[in-house]
Amino acid sequence: KDRLVQDALDAIEETAAEWAAAAEPELRKEMETLGRETLVELDLDPDAFSVKDPKVAEWAADRSFQFAQDVNETTQGTVKTVLSEALDEGETMETIAERIKETYDAWSGDDGDEMEATRAERIARTETVAAQNFGVQAAFEQSEIVAGKTWMTLGDSAVRASHAALDGETVGLEGAFSNGLSYPGDMSAGNASETVNCRCSMQPAIEVEE
Numbered sequence: 001k002d003r004l005v006q007d008a009l010d011a012i013e014e015t016a017a018e019w020a021a022a023a024e025p026e027l028r029k030e031m032e033t034l035g036r037e038t039l040v041e042l043d044l045d046p047d048a049f050s051v052k053d054p055k056v057a058e059w060a061a062d063r064s065f066q067f068a069q070d071v072n073e074t075t076q077g078t079v080k081t082v083l084s085e086a087l088d089e090g091e092t093m094e095t096i097a098e099r100i101k102e103t104y105d106a107w108s109g110d111d112g113d114e115m116e117a118t119r120a121e122r123i124a125r126t127e128t129v130a131a132q133n134f135g136v137q138a139a140f141e142q143s144e145i146v147a148g149k150t151w152m153t154l155g156d157s158a159v160r161a162s163h164a165a166l167d168g169e170t171v172g173l174e175g176a177f178s179n180g181l182s183y184p185g186d187m188s189a190g191n192a193s194e195t196v197n198c199r200c201s202m203q204p205a206i207e208v209e210e
Contacts, residue, residue: 024064030128031135038139049139056138126196130185136202137183148172148205163200170205
Protein backbone atom coordinates (compact mmCIF):
# COMPACT_ATOMS: atom_id res chain seq x y z
CA LYS A 1 0.00 0.00 0.00
CA ASP A 2 2.65 2.51 1.05
CA ARG A 3 4.66 1.86 -2.09
CA LEU A 4 1.64 2.39 -4.34
CA VAL A 5 0.74 5.63 -2.60
CA GLN A 6 4.31 6.89 -2.82
CA ASP A 7 4.52 6.02 -6.52
CA ALA A 8 1.39 8.04 -7.15
CA LEU A 9 2.75 11.01 -5.19
CA ASP A 10 6.07 10.82 -7.04
CA ALA A 11 4.23 10.88 -10.35
CA ILE A 12 2.37 14.02 -9.30
CA GLU A 13 5.64 15.66 -8.22
CA GLU A 14 7.11 15.03 -11.65
CA THR A 15 4.40 17.20 -13.20
CA ALA A 16 5.67 20.33 -11.40
CA ALA A 17 7.81 21.37 -14.37
CA GLU A 18 4.82 20.95 -16.71
CA TRP A 19 2.63 23.10 -14.45
CA ALA A 20 5.33 25.77 -14.28
CA ALA A 21 5.85 25.74 -18.04
CA ALA A 22 2.11 26.19 -18.59
CA ALA A 23 1.73 28.92 -15.98
CA GLU A 24 4.69 31.14 -16.88
CA PRO A 25 3.45 32.47 -20.26
CA GLU A 26 0.03 33.22 -18.75
CA LEU A 27 1.59 35.15 -15.87
CA ARG A 28 3.83 37.03 -18.30
CA LYS A 29 0.80 37.91 -20.42
CA GLU A 30 -1.07 39.36 -17.44
CA MET A 31 2.02 41.30 -16.33
CA GLU A 32 2.65 42.72 -19.79
CA THR A 33 -0.99 43.71 -20.35
CA LEU A 34 -1.20 45.69 -17.11
CA GLY A 35 2.32 47.01 -17.47
CA ARG A 36 1.57 48.45 -20.91
CA GLU A 37 -1.79 49.85 -19.78
CA THR A 38 -0.07 51.52 -16.84
CA LEU A 39 2.46 53.25 -19.11
CA VAL A 40 -0.39 54.48 -21.32
CA GLU A 41 -2.11 55.96 -18.26
CA LEU A 42 1.17 57.74 -17.48
CA ASP A 43 1.24 59.15 -21.05
CA LEU A 44 4.29 57.03 -21.85
CA ASP A 45 5.03 54.68 -24.71
CA PRO A 46 3.53 51.24 -23.86
CA ASP A 47 6.20 49.58 -25.98
CA ALA A 48 8.73 50.74 -23.40
CA PHE A 49 7.46 48.11 -20.98
CA SER A 50 9.89 45.22 -20.97
CA VAL A 51 9.02 41.70 -19.86
CA LYS A 52 12.68 40.92 -20.47
CA ASP A 53 13.68 43.15 -17.59
CA PRO A 54 15.64 40.81 -15.24
CA LYS A 55 13.38 41.56 -12.29
CA VAL A 56 10.23 40.85 -14.32
CA ALA A 57 11.63 37.67 -15.87
CA GLU A 58 12.79 36.40 -12.49
CA TRP A 59 9.40 37.05 -10.90
CA ALA A 60 7.56 35.19 -13.68
CA ALA A 61 9.83 32.17 -13.41
CA ASP A 62 9.79 32.07 -9.60
CA ARG A 63 6.03 32.61 -9.29
CA SER A 64 5.11 30.02 -11.92
CA PHE A 65 7.35 27.47 -10.21
CA GLN A 66 5.86 28.25 -6.79
CA PHE A 67 2.36 28.07 -8.24
CA ALA A 68 3.14 24.61 -9.61
CA GLN A 69 4.52 23.51 -6.26
CA ASP A 70 1.46 24.82 -4.40
CA VAL A 71 -0.91 23.01 -6.75
CA ASN A 72 1.11 19.80 -6.51
CA GLU A 73 1.17 19.88 -2.72
CA THR A 74 -2.59 20.32 -2.62
CA THR A 75 -3.10 17.58 -5.19
CA GLN A 76 -0.74 15.21 -3.40
CA GLY A 77 -2.59 15.62 -0.14
CA THR A 78 -5.95 14.94 -1.75
CA VAL A 79 -4.76 11.96 -3.80
CA LYS A 80 -2.94 10.46 -0.81
CA THR A 81 -6.18 10.49 1.19
CA VAL A 82 -8.21 9.04 -1.68
CA LEU A 83 -5.66 6.30 -2.37
CA SER A 84 -5.27 5.33 1.26
CA GLU A 85 -9.03 5.05 1.76
CA ALA A 86 -9.47 3.04 -1.45
CA LEU A 87 -6.67 0.63 -0.60
CA ASP A 88 -7.96 0.15 2.95
CA GLU A 89 -11.34 -0.75 1.48
CA GLY A 90 -9.74 -3.26 -0.91
CA GLU A 91 -10.93 -1.56 -4.07
CA THR A 92 -9.69 -2.64 -7.51
CA MET A 93 -7.20 -0.58 -9.50
CA GLU A 94 -9.98 0.37 -11.92
CA THR A 95 -12.09 1.70 -9.07
CA ILE A 96 -9.12 3.53 -7.55
CA ALA A 97 -8.35 5.16 -10.90
CA GLU A 98 -11.94 6.29 -11.22
CA ARG A 99 -11.89 7.77 -7.70
CA ILE A 100 -8.74 9.74 -8.52
CA LYS A 101 -10.32 11.01 -11.75
CA GLU A 102 -13.40 12.10 -9.82
CA THR A 103 -11.14 13.93 -7.39
CA TYR A 104 -9.45 15.86 -10.22
CA ASP A 105 -12.82 16.61 -11.85
CA ALA A 106 -14.20 17.91 -8.57
CA TRP A 107 -11.16 20.14 -8.06
CA SER A 108 -11.43 21.65 -11.53
CA GLY A 109 -15.20 21.96 -11.40
CA ASP A 110 -15.71 19.59 -14.34
CA ASP A 111 -18.21 17.55 -12.35
CA GLY A 112 -20.44 20.53 -11.59
CA ASP A 113 -19.28 20.76 -7.97
CA GLU A 114 -19.87 24.45 -7.28
CA MET A 115 -17.73 24.54 -4.14
CA GLU A 116 -14.70 23.01 -5.86
CA ALA A 117 -15.21 25.14 -8.95
CA THR A 118 -15.18 28.19 -6.69
CA ARG A 119 -11.91 26.97 -5.20
CA ALA A 120 -10.34 26.73 -8.64
CA GLU A 121 -11.63 30.19 -9.52
CA ARG A 122 -10.19 31.56 -6.28
CA ILE A 123 -6.74 30.22 -7.12
CA ALA A 124 -6.96 31.62 -10.66
CA ARG A 125 -8.09 35.04 -9.41
CA THR A 126 -5.35 35.19 -6.78
CA GLU A 127 -2.62 34.34 -9.28
CA THR A 128 -4.00 36.76 -11.88
CA VAL A 129 -4.18 39.70 -9.48
CA ALA A 130 -0.64 39.00 -8.28
CA ALA A 131 0.69 39.00 -11.86
CA GLN A 132 -1.27 42.10 -12.83
CA ASN A 133 -0.15 44.14 -9.83
CA PHE A 134 3.45 43.04 -10.20
CA GLY A 135 3.19 44.26 -13.80
CA VAL A 136 1.94 47.61 -12.51
CA GLN A 137 4.80 47.76 -9.99
CA ALA A 138 7.30 46.98 -12.76
CA ALA A 139 5.79 49.65 -15.00
CA PHE A 140 6.06 52.22 -12.21
CA GLU A 141 9.72 51.36 -11.81
CA GLN A 142 10.43 51.36 -15.54
CA SER A 143 8.65 54.70 -16.03
CA GLU A 144 11.32 56.63 -14.12
CA ILE A 145 8.73 59.28 -13.21
CA VAL A 146 6.71 57.47 -10.51
CA ALA A 147 7.94 58.06 -6.98
CA GLY A 148 5.40 56.04 -5.04
CA LYS A 149 2.25 53.96 -5.12
CA THR A 150 -1.20 54.15 -3.53
CA TRP A 151 -3.24 51.11 -2.46
CA MET A 152 -6.78 51.12 -3.89
CA THR A 153 -9.73 48.86 -3.07
CA LEU A 154 -13.02 48.43 -4.93
CA GLY A 155 -14.78 50.01 -1.98
CA ASP A 156 -17.52 47.41 -1.71
CA SER A 157 -18.69 45.10 1.07
CA ALA A 158 -16.46 42.26 -0.13
CA VAL A 159 -13.24 44.14 0.69
CA ARG A 160 -11.55 42.58 3.73
CA ALA A 161 -11.17 44.84 6.75
CA SER A 162 -7.37 44.92 6.61
CA HIS A 163 -7.46 46.12 2.99
CA ALA A 164 -10.20 48.67 3.66
CA ALA A 165 -7.83 50.16 6.23
CA LEU A 166 -5.14 50.42 3.53
CA ASP A 167 -7.34 52.18 0.96
CA GLY A 168 -5.56 55.37 -0.07
CA GLU A 169 -2.31 54.56 1.73
CA THR A 170 0.73 55.83 -0.20
CA VAL A 171 4.29 54.56 0.19
CA GLY A 172 7.54 54.97 -1.71
CA LEU A 173 8.01 53.00 -4.90
CA GLU A 174 10.41 50.50 -3.32
CA GLY A 175 8.55 50.40 -0.02
CA ALA A 176 5.98 48.04 1.47
CA PHE A 177 2.47 48.93 2.59
CA SER A 178 1.59 48.67 6.27
CA ASN A 179 0.42 45.06 5.82
CA GLY A 180 3.92 44.09 4.64
CA LEU A 181 3.02 43.66 0.95
CA SER A 182 4.88 45.50 -1.78
CA TYR A 183 1.79 45.36 -4.00
CA PRO A 184 -1.69 43.79 -3.82
CA GLY A 185 -1.31 40.04 -4.27
CA ASP A 186 2.35 40.04 -3.22
CA MET A 187 2.88 36.45 -2.09
CA SER A 188 6.53 36.91 -1.17
CA ALA A 189 5.41 38.24 2.21
CA GLY A 190 4.07 34.76 2.99
CA ASN A 191 0.69 35.90 4.32
CA ALA A 192 -2.10 34.10 2.46
CA SER A 193 -4.80 35.92 4.44
CA GLU A 194 -3.70 39.13 2.71
CA THR A 195 -3.56 37.77 -0.84
CA VAL A 196 -6.21 35.09 -1.41
CA ASN A 197 -9.10 36.47 -3.47
CA CYS A 198 -7.62 39.98 -3.35
CA ARG A 199 -9.09 42.39 -5.94
CA CYS A 200 -7.13 45.49 -5.00
CA SER A 201 -4.96 47.59 -7.28
CA MET A 202 -2.50 50.50 -7.16
CA GLN A 203 -2.37 54.05 -8.44
CA PRO A 204 0.88 55.91 -9.14
CA ALA A 205 2.13 58.72 -6.95
CA ILE A 206 4.39 61.19 -8.74
CA GLU A 207 5.40 62.77 -5.43
CA VAL A 208 5.63 61.16 -2.01
CA GLU A 209 5.73 63.13 1.21
CA GLU A 210 8.65 62.25 3.44
